[in-house]
Amino acid sequence: MITPQTIQQITSRIDIIDVVGEFVKLKKRGTNYLGLCPFHNEKTPSFTVSPAKEIYKCFGCGKSGNTITFLMESEKYSYVEALRWLANRYNVEIEETEVSDAQRQQQLATDSLYIVNNFAQQFFTRQLFETEEGQAFALTYLQEERGFNTAIIEKFQLGYNPSAKDSFAKAALQNQFNAELLLKTGLVTNRNEALQDNYRNRIIFPIHNNTGKIIGFGARVIGKTPERAPKYINTPENELYVKSRILYGAYFARQTIDKLDECLLVEGYTDVISLHQAGIENVVASGGTSLTTEQLRLVKKYTNNLTIIYDGDAAGVKAALRGLDMALEESLNVKLVLIPDKEDPDSYVKKIGAAAFREFIAGNKKDFVLFQLEVLLREAGNDVNKKNEAVNQVAETLSRINKAEDFTKQQEYIRQCAQLLRIDESGLITLVNKYKRERIAKEEKKLPFEAVEPSAIPAVLVQDNIDLIINGDDLQERDVLRVLMEYGLQPWDEQRTMAQYIFDELEGYAFENPSLEKLYNIYEIQYQQGLEPTAKTLLYHEDAEIRDLVVGITLFPFELSLRWNEKSDKKNIGVVDSHEDVFKSIHYFKLRKLKHMFEQNQRDMEESKSLEEQMQLIKVHKELKMMQEALTKQFGTVIFK
Numbered sequence: 067m068i069t070p071q072t073i074q075q076i077t078s079r080i081d082i083i084d085v086v087g088e089f090v091k092l093k094k095r096g097t098n099y100l101g102l103c104p105f106h107n108e109k110t111p112s113f114t115v116s117p118a119k120e121i122y123k124c125f126g127c128g129k130s131g132n133t134i135t136f137l138m139e140s141e142k143y144s145y146v147e148a149l150r151w152l153a154n155r156y157n158v159e160i161e162e163t164e165v166s167d168a169q170r171q172q173q174l175a176t177d178s179l180y181i182v183n184n185f186a187q188q189f190f191t192r193q194l195f196e197t198e199e200g201q202a203f204a205l206t207y208l209q210e211e212r213g214f215n216t217a218i219i220e221k222f223q224l225g226y227n228p229s230a231k232d233s234f235a236k237a238a239l240q241n242q243f244n245a246e247l248l249l250k251t252g253l254v255t256n257r258n259e260a261l262q263d264n265y266r267n268r269i270i271f272p273i274h275n276n277t278g279k280i281i282g283f284g285a286r287v288i289g290k291t292p293e294r295a296p297k298y299i300n301t302p303e304n305e306l307y308v309k310s311r312i313l314y315g316a317y318f319a320r321q322t323i324d325k326l327d328e329c330l331l332v333e334g335y336t337d338v339i340s341l342h343q344a345g346i347e348n349v350v351a352s353g354g355t356s357l358t359t360e361q362l363r364l365v366k367k368y369t370n371n372l373t374i375i376y377d378g379d380a381a382g383v384k385a386a387l388r389g390l391d392m393a394l395e396e397s398l399n400v401k402l403v404l405i406p407d408k409e410d411p412d413s414y415v416k417k418i419g420a421a422a423f424r425e426f427i428a429g430n431k432k433d434f435v436l437f438q439l440e441v442l443l444r445e446a447g448n449d450v451n452k453k454n455e456a457v458n459q460v461a462e463t464l465s466r467i468n469k470a471e472d473f474t475k476q477q478e479y480i481r482q483c484a485q486l487l488r489i490d491e492s493g494l495i496t497l498v499n500k501y502k503r504e505r506i507a508k509e510e511k512k513l514p515f516e517a518v519e520p521s522a523i524p525a526v527l528v529q530d531n532i533d534l535i536i537n538g539d540d541l542q543e544r545d546v547l548r549v550l551m552e553y554g555l556q557p558w559d560e561q562r563t564m565a566q567y568i569f570d571e572l573e574g575y576a577f578e579n580p581s582l583e584k585l586y587n588i589y590e591i592q593y594q595q596g597l598e599p600t601a602k603t604l605l606y607h608e609d610a611e612i613r614d615l616v617v618g619i620t621l622f623p624f625e626l627s628l629r630w631n632e633k634s635d636k637k638n639i640g641v642v643d644s645h646e647d648v649f650k651s652i653h654y655f656k657l658r659k660l661k662h663m664f665e666q667n668q669r670d671m672e673e674s675k676s677l678e679e680q681m682q683l684i685k686v687h688k689e690l691k692m693m694q695e696a697l698t699k700q701f702g703t704v705i706f707k
């Protein structure tokens with residue numbers, strides 16, 4: 067376990083804008099920052115980051131949290147991994163307390179994968195540049211046949227896995243990497259009870275994540291593909307390598323994509339490297355498979371304009387088109403460019419040069435929907451059935467355009483497609499709507515969140531408050547926690563802090579919501595231990611439930627206080643006196659509890675069977691009445707209803 071002191075050191079240095087900004091393009095809006103939410107697809111930014119509160123909140127999908135939860139959600143880190151990432155970023159040395167073996171294994175799983183990947187990359191690069199075999203076979207191939215210069219080979223950290231059966235396995239074992247870990251990387255395999263290299267005689271392409279760390283490898287045969295051997299082998303799925311979320315080259319391309327507001331997508335690793343070498347740096351590769359929604363969202367972090375460069379034959383292009391409907395749902399503008407016959411981006415840029423290549427792309431981009439229709443129609447020829455299929459497919463595709471802001475785009479598509487198909491526009495509209503209804507019906511069953519329009523920010527806020535109100539005493543209980551975390555360490559009077567005052571006042575009262583009670587207790591314990599808890603320190607508590615609560619509570623104070631001020635004194639809106647704030651919060655809490663006691667007393671009286679019992683209950687009722695009077699008198703307002 068990482069020591070509390072270390073955690074404290076790390077969390078005190080966190081700059082949420084700096085960290086979140088690494089993954090999301092943020093723009094300043096007033097005191098907050100705004101960007102496109104990385105957790106749901108949206109076109110209008112509703113992802114808000116507050117540097118003052120050190121939290122983020124998306125008003126589209128409702129996700130919220132702090133820097134640590136952000137890393138956990140977006141990078142799939144564990145709590146500890148997120149802390150380590152931050153420690154590394156802010157140069158904090160990690161002190162650890164003793165942990166069990168199981169915990170340590172868990173904790174180190176991804177760390178060790180990074181370490182072994184890093185070791186492997188260095189090993190393969192050395193083999194490429196420093197051994198006779200590497201130079202003779204691999205380096206010559208890369209330089210002479212692929213035309214890569216040394217600088218670009220080094221930039222992409224390419225390497226070579228020698229032909230001997232276990233040169234990497236041996237080196238790794240000598241360096242104390244354990245067999246299980248090595249097997250997980252896919253770099254070695256178990257054969258005849260010994261580890262052997264899996265990528266023998268292949269060029270190694272390290273695959274980097276967004277922050278430049280190596281998460282896996284692609285291994286390519288040198289020269290012509292031998293029979294019964296795949297051209298490329300990739301790392302099997304593990305904690306780091308998740309195929310559907312990888313865009314090769316994204317780490318090297320992201321700044322240029324951002325700058326040019328366009329992402330070029332090619333198929334192969336070598337295409338990416340060639341184009342980079344030619345100075346075309348806004349390019350990534352999908353790795354051959356059809357595009358996934360996750361990959362499209364990665365693109366969308368940087369730009370809305372995706373240009374796909376194909377070099378395949380008609381059949382290949384048709385297959386690739388199938389996955390692109392999703393891009394419409396993500397509101398991406400997808401264009402296609404076909405590289406002329408028998409060339410690929412790699413060979414083509416070498417043939418005509420970077421400037422002409424850029425011109426060719428710009429001049430030959432075709433809209434993907436129309437392109438798809440053209441391919442389908444060409445294939446259908448005079449076959450009526452096939453033409454019918456084409457009509458249906460294009461209607462299905464167009465039905466994916468479902469955002470209000472894309473409506474004009476859809477209308478324009480329908481017009482153009484109807485023309486190409488030589489059918490009636492209104493007929494196509496009907497068909498598109500049919501597909502849309504079918505999909506909505508299907509999706510409504512599974513996705514509660516996606517129905518929320520990002521533009522409906524106020525509605526979401528209102529909903530949050532309604533949720534608070536209908537959830538019993540949550541409103542009052544949360545507000546006590548809010549004032550506790552906000553003012554707890556300030557003085558109430560000469561003897562007591564606000565926190566001590568609150569503890570004294572609420573002695574004997576119980577929370578209804580167990581999670582809120584847990585947070586109250588954690589605060590009290592930390593306070594008694596002299597740890598000086600605040601919303602900021604509790605924000606990084608190891609218990610995820612507590613973190614979420616703190617975020618929720620610190621995010622919605624304004625709505626609550628406004629509501630209350632409206633009831634008591636309209637002139638006071640916006641003016642916050644900490645004593646008054648604490649006082650009101652405590653009293654609303656008590657009144658609420660008292661109200662419950664009245665209700666309970668009432669129910670008990672209705673059910674009571676003996677006179678003695680009734681007398682007792684009347685006595686309780688009187689006491690409650692007195693308490694209520696005292697409270698309301700103190701408070702100056704009657705809010706009992």
Ligand SMILES: [Zn+2]
Binds near residue numbers: 103113125127
């Ligand atoms: Zn969101």
